[in-house]
Amino acid sequence: MVKVTGTASDPDTAPRHHCEQSDLLHQSWTYGIAEELAAKTRWADSGGVALMPKGGQRKRRRSPLAWWINRRFRHFDRPTTMTWEKAEKTLGYLTAALGAWHPDTVNARRTMQTWLMNDGDAVGAVRMAQEEVAARTAEYGPDHTDTLAARQSLAWRRHVVGEMDGAIAEARLLVEDLTRSHGHDHQETHVARRILADHLSQSGDGPEAIRRLTALYAESKSFGPARHQATRSVRIALISALERNGDYEEAVSLLDEEIAVERGTIYGIDENLDDNVMKDLQRWRARLGHDHRMTRQRPDRTPPADAAAAYVQALRERLAADRCKVTEDDWGGHPVLVGCRSDRKARWLGTKVEIFVFAVAVAEVDTASITEFTGWAMDRAKRLRSGLPGFRNAATVLPALVGASVQPAAAKWAATDARLLGATLISRPITVETPAAGAARITMYRGGTMWGGAFTRHILRKASLYFP
Numbered sequence: 001m002v003k004v005t006g007t008a009s010d011p012d013t014a015p016r017h018h019c020e021q022s023d024l025l026h027q028s029w030t031y032g033i034a035e036e037l038a039a040k041t042r043w044a045d046s047g048g049v050a051l052m053p054k055g056g057q058r059k060r061r062r063s064p065l066a067w068w069i070n071r072r073f074r075h076f077d078r079p080t081t082m083t084w085e086k087a088e089k090t091l092g093y094l095t096a097a098l099g100a101w102h103p104d105t106v107n108a109r110r111t112m113q114t115w116l117m118n119d120g121d122a123v124g125a126v127r128m129a130q131e132e133v134a135a136r137t138a139e140y141g142p143d144h145t146d147t148l149a150a151r152q153s154l155a156w157r158r159h160v161v162g163e164m165d166g167a168i169a170e171a172r173l174l175v176e177d178l179t180r181s182h183g184h185d186h187q188e189t190h191v192a193r194r195i196l197a198d199h200l201s202q203s204g205d206g207p208e209a210i211r212r213l214t215a216l217y218a219e220s221k222s223f224g225p226a227r228h229q230a231t232r233s234v235r236i237a238l239i240s241a242l243e244r245n246g247d248y249e250e251a252v253s254l255l256d257e258e259i260a261v262e263r264g265t266i267y268g269i270d271e272n273l274d275d276n277v278m279k280d281l282q283r284w285r286a287r288l289g290h291d292h293r294m295t296r297q298r299p300d301r302t303p304p305a306d307a308a309a310a311y312v313q314a315l316r317e318r319l320a321a322d323r324c325k326v327t328e329d330d331w332g333g334h335p336v337l338v339g340c341r342s343d344r345k346a347r348w349l350g351t352k353v354e355i356f357v358f359a360v361a362v363a364e365v366d367t368a369s370i371t372e373f374t375g376w377a378m379d380r381a382k383r384l385r386s387g388l389p390g391f392r393n394a395a396t397v398l399p400a401l402v403g404a405s406v407q408p409a410a411a412k413w414a415a416t417d418a419r420l421l422g423a424t425l426i427s428r429p430i431t432v433e434t435p436a437a438g439a440a441r442i443t444m445y446r447g448g449t450m451w452g453g454a455f456t457r458h459i460l461r462k463a464s465l466y467f468p
Helices: 021-031 036-045 064-073 084-098 103-118 122-140 145-160 164-181 187-202 206-221 224-244 248-263 276-294 304-321 367-384 408-416 453-466
Strands: 049-051 058-060 325-331 334-344 352-365 393-406 419-421 425-427 430-436 439-444
Touching (some): 084 103, 103 122, 122 145, 187 206, 276 453, 304 430, 325 352, 325 367, 334 367, 352 367, 352 430, 393 439, 408 439
Parallel strands (some): 393 425
Antiparallel strands (some): 430 439
């Protein structure tokens, strides 16, 4: 990885741009740009710096070459022509030419973290986020806005890769520091408090998450229109926490409020053309109402084994409600729930996308069992899929093991990466921990993939619908 070096506030100690002819020719051959020598020489002759409008600080001027190179980092997914070696060299050039804290350099480092996540290198992405936090803390101090934003990003990346304990610990410290530096009612503090509560909810601590979100929701509403969007975000998080905790009646009531707000929202002429937000809310409302009716007579306490079986049964009902074909199979003596659904949309250029869901309740989920079950599910999906593989036909498998306890190594394995069979069959293993009825902790890989990246948003939306 490229280390973050240099000082933003002192241009004399910031990384300098070398103007030797040999270095320029070497860079020209590296990037294959004939006019690089003239562009960089003009930049060096101008002094390479420009005065900022305020504060009297000096900022490096971006050359045409730096602007062109920075465009290589505008893609969400790493281009196939951009190898990791080339990406690190390009980032090193931007750091040397513009400085470590130029907006283009910072954006390039952030984009490389996203590329690492999308390529399945979650450990590398977390390590790079940690280096970013350490560098910002040393440069700007622990209470600077940029430092706090980097810490928020680090907590989120820990959460994505399944390091829930680390994500919660980082989020707690961030809330404390924001409360001390910005105040309890600051908008950034509210965002950090909401994210912390969401992490707690997904880790299985439903009551604590609901308590925090309820208090935050009341505070956000007290600001009125000034916090309208923030209040909606808190309300959505609270509904999700209530659903995970099994409090369907309260969740339905709040969801009705959100639907009423969405119905009164006025969008621009080119915004929300398909009314997707309202459609998603209405589907969520229908699912919550169904789950509420099915669990109205549920006992207060359910044994863990029964909780796993109840989750699989609720999954069957959600699959049927989404018009999936539901069948059963057998895996080593365990009954397996199988759901299948296919979609074909114009924005996919007519490609058919099939989703296969395999779910089974077990006593405990470990790495060996989730690995074996994933392989079995992918083999079964290969036999069940329709059409010619690769001919406008892609398939995704969601193999889920549901148990009263999930070993941390198994959850980390599921969250690390997607698995590929051939070039058109992708699996995203899922672990579901159900310590009690109504509480579930879902772990899966939510990043992009090299194959089927155009369907990632659709797959993740369906996964969130089936595994709330």
